[in-house]
Amino acid sequence: MKAALIQHSYSGAYTSMRRKTHEAILAAAREGAELILLQELHQSEYFCQCEDPRYFDYASTFEEDMAYWSDVARRAGAVLVTSLFEPRAPGLYHNTAVVFERDGSVAGRYRKMHIPDDPGFYEKFYFTPGDLGFEPIDTSVGRLGVLVCWDQWYPEAARIMTLKGAEVLIYPTAIGYLECPKHRRDELCEKENTPEERRKMLEAWLAVQRGHAVANGVPVLAVNRVGIEPDPSGILEGIRFWGHSFAFGPQGETLAMAAEEEETLLVDLDLKAGAQVRKIWPFLRDRRIESYACLLERYCDGTGLKPF
Numbered sequence: 180m181k182a183a184l185i186q187h188s189y190s191g192a193y194t195s196m197r198r199k200t201h202e203a204i205l206a207a208a209r210e211g212a213e214l215i216l217l218q219e220l221h222q223s224e225y226f227c228q229c230e231d232p233r234y235f236d237y238a239s240t241f242e243e244d245m246a247y248w249s250d251v252a253r254r255a256g257a258v259l260v261t262s263l264f265e266p267r268a269p270g271l272y273h274n275t276a277v278v279f280e281r282d283g284s285v286a287g288r289y290r291k292m293h294i295p296d297d298p299g300f301y302e303k304f305y306f307t308p309g310d311l312g313f314e315p316i317d318t319s320v321g322r323l324g325v326l327v328c329w330d331q332w333y334p335e336a337a338r339i340m341t342l343k344g345a346e347v348l349i350y351p352t353a354i355g356y357l358e359c360p361k362h363r364r365d366e367l368c369e370k371e372n373t374p375e376e377r378r379k380m381l382e383a384w385l386a387v388q389r390g391h392a393v394a395n396g397v398p399v400l401a402v403n404r405v406g407i408e409p410d411p412s413g414i415l416e417g418i419r420f421w422g423h424s425f426a427f428g429p430q431g432e433t434l435a436m437a438a439e440e441e442e443t444l445l446v447d448l449d450l451k452a453g454a455q456v457r458k459i460w461p462f463l464r465d466r467r468i469e470s471y472a473c474l475l476e477r478y479c480d481g482t483g484l485k486p487f
Contacts, residue, residue: 180320182214183207183257184444186424186437188406189224193240196222201251207443208255213281214320214448215255216402218424219262219328219353220274225404225420229412230304238266245277245285253283258318260325262351264305265290274306276325276351278316287316291327292336299357299415302329315345321450324348324397331388331401335474341395342463346450348391350401354384355420358407381421393431396457398448400426405439429453430460 185203190196200221207215220226222244226234244263252259258281265275265288274291290309294302313336315322324345330336331350340348356377370376392399405422426434426446435446457463473479 180213180448180450181211182216182400182426182446182448183210183212184216184400184402184424184426184435184437184446185218185221186402186405186422186442186444187218187221188404188420188441189408193222197247203443204251204255204257204259207445208257210445212255212257212445214258214260214318214323216260216349216400217262217351218402218404219351220264221262221351223264224408224411225353225418226411227302227305228299228408228410228415228418230301231411234305235266235272238264238272241265248277249279249283249285252279252281256281258286258320258323260323260349260351262327267307271307272305273309274302274327275309276327278318278323278325281319286318287314287325289314289316289325289327291330293329293333295329299410299418313339313343315340315343321346326350328352328354331384331391334387334391334394337391337395337399341397345397346453347397347448348395348399350388350399352401352403352424353420354403355418356380358416358419360414360416377421381423385423385425388425389427389431392427392429393460394462396429396453396460396462398426398428398434398450398453400446402444405437405441429456 248261259279261277263275265273276289278286280286290311292309294306296303315324322344324340388399402424404420407419409417422439424444425436428434435444437444476483
C-alpha cells in the first residue's frame, strides 16, 4: 500500500487552505496513494496559541467540513484521515480525527484523549478529552490506530490500539519550537531556543514514536505542520512548526522522512511486515499483565484512589 503524508504551512485563510489541501490530495492519489493523512487542524491556523472565545466559531462549519472532505475522499478514491474541530454542545468541543473511506463514507472517528495545556499550546481551553476510547478504525486499506498529536507521547495509547488489532499507528500533529517573544530576549529564553535544545526536542519527538513502532511491532506514521505561525494575542512570538513528518517501520526503521518545508511524503507500507517482526520479537507474548495494575493509578505510591 502507498501512503501519502501531506505536510503544509498555513496559507492564511480557510478557503485557500482547503483548496491547497484538496489539490495535494488529488495529486497524491494520482501518484497511487491509497491512504492519505492530513496534519492536525489542517483547515486553519493552529489557534490554540492563545485563549480566545472567537475561535470556537471555527467549529460551526463541522457538518459542512464533513461533507466536503467526504467528497474529496470519494474523488481521490483513497482512505482519507482528517483532523476537524467538532462541536457537541455549547461549551463542549473535541479535537477529532475523522476517517473517510474511498467511497466518501465515514469509516470512523477518534476524539483526542490527551489534551495539553502549555505556553503556546492552550488546548484545554478549547477541547474536551475524547470519550470514544482507543478504538482502531477498520478501512479498506487496513485497521488504523488513529491518535492525535499529544497522544504520541503516551505508550499506553499506542499499546491499547495495538492490543485491539491496529495494523498501523497514525498521528496527525501540530508541534514545533516556541519563538522567543520580542519582549523577552533574556538569557533563559535564548538558552531554551539554542540549536542544541531544539535538536533535543525534535529527536525526543522522533524517538518516542520510533519506540512505539518497536514495542508494538507496527508501522508508525506522523504528519506535522510546517512554517511559522504568529501568536494572534501578541503575547508570544509564535511557533515554528518543525515538519519532519515520517514513517517508521515495525522495527523502528525509517521508511521516509520529510524536511522542514512543505512536502507530500509518499511511502510504501507493508502492513504484513509487523506480523513477521512479532514472531522474532514477541513483546506482546511476554507481557506480565498480572503485574500492571499500578498503571491504573496516577502514581504508584499506594496513596491514590483505587480504580473501580
